[in-house]
Amino acid sequence: MNRAIGYEPRFEGATWWPGRDWKLALFLDPSQEIEHTTQLDERTVWFYEAVTATKGMTSTTPGQGQAYLHVGRDSDGQWLSGEHQYELVVPVDAPVEQFCSFIAYDADTRRFIDNPTDRADRSSRADLLINADGSVTLHLGPRLPAGREQNWIPTVAGRGWFAYFHFYAPKVGYCDTTWQLPDLIRVD
Numbered sequence: 001m002n003r004a005i006g007y008e009p010r011f012e013g014a015t016w017w018p019g020r021d022w023k024l025a026l027f028l029d030p031s032q033e034i035e036h037t038t039q040l041d042e043r044t045v046w047f048y049e050a051v052t053a054t055k056g057m058t059s060t061t062p063g064q065g066q067a068y069l070h071v072g073r074d075s076d077g078q079w080l081s082g083e084h085q086y087e088l089v090v091p092v093d094a095p096v097e098q099f100c101s102f103i104a105y106d107a108d109t110r111r112f113i114d115n116p117t118d119r120a121d122r123s124s125r126a127d128l129l130i131n132a133d134g135s136v137t138l139h140l141g142p143r144l145p146a147g148r149e150q151n152w153i154p155t156v157a158g159r160g161w162f163a164y165f166h167f168y169a170p171k172v173g174y175c176d177t178t179w180q181l182p183d184l185i186r187v188d
Contacts, residue, residue, distance in 0.1 A: 017180045021077075022069045022165070060175050063097050067170045072107075072162040075183035082113075083157035085141030085188040090181065092134035095173030099124045100166060102138055104153050107160035115154040122153055140184070 016022045060067075073079055074086060094100045101123035104113045112120035122128065128136050129151050139145045139152045140163075155161055165181060173179030 016069055017177055020180065021071050021073045021075075021183050022181055023071070024069065062172045062175050063169050065169070067167040067174060069165045069167075069181070070162060071165070071184060073183070074186045076186065078186065080107075080140075080155075080161050080163070080184065082155035082159040082161060083142060084155075084186050085139070085143060085145075086184045087187050088138045088140070088182070088184045089131075090136045090138065091179065093173070093179070094124060094167070095171035095175075095179045096124070096167050097169035097171060099168050101125075101168075102153070102163055102165050104140060104155065104161050104163045106156075107162055113153070113155055113159070113161055115156055117154050120153060122151060126150070141188070 016024055071080075080086065088102065090100075090102075101121050103121040105111060105120070106113050122138055124136075127150055129148065130136055137148075137151060139148050141152075141155050142157050144152055144154070163184075167174050
């Protein structure tokens with residue numbers, strides 16, 4: 001039940017950008033109470049995947065707190081699977097005052113993907129390869145794209161996965177949704 005709700009939430013407003021798979025990872029008030037109801041399903045989803053919740057994790061005040069978006073499908077609506085190769089082009093000028101990161105998690109264990117490199121994330125604080133237009137292409141899959149190791153997160157064939165994109169001190173472009181991440185594209 002937790003997986004079903006988490007990977008396909010039906011909460012009003014859960015999808016951050018219309019027409020995209022990116023959804024709010026933490027979709028509840030930290031008190032878990034809203035007018036006329038207790039957020040039981042929302043709490044179930046978050047605490048299945050994570051451990052704690054604070055007001056700072058749900059901030060929509062530019063420059064404060066964090067924001068987390070969840071993705072579990074590619075641009076064709078297919079579940080992310082470890083035997084396939086994917087790309088995510090992060091547009092220029094990610095709206096963060098501190099940094100942003102992309103972290104891949106195993107769908108069964110909800111832990112970082114356990115791969116031979118022991119690396120399940122890429123961060124704007126890392127030495128990433130930057131495209132000519134200033135965007136960054138992240139590569140996800142079991143095979144290393146030639147010359148792109150700095151931007152690669154290995155996945156494991158036969159294992160489903162999902163990811164969070166973290167915004168630390170998100171700026172206006174995130175808060176008002178004018179800056180948008182595209183969906184992951186399967187490239188094999």
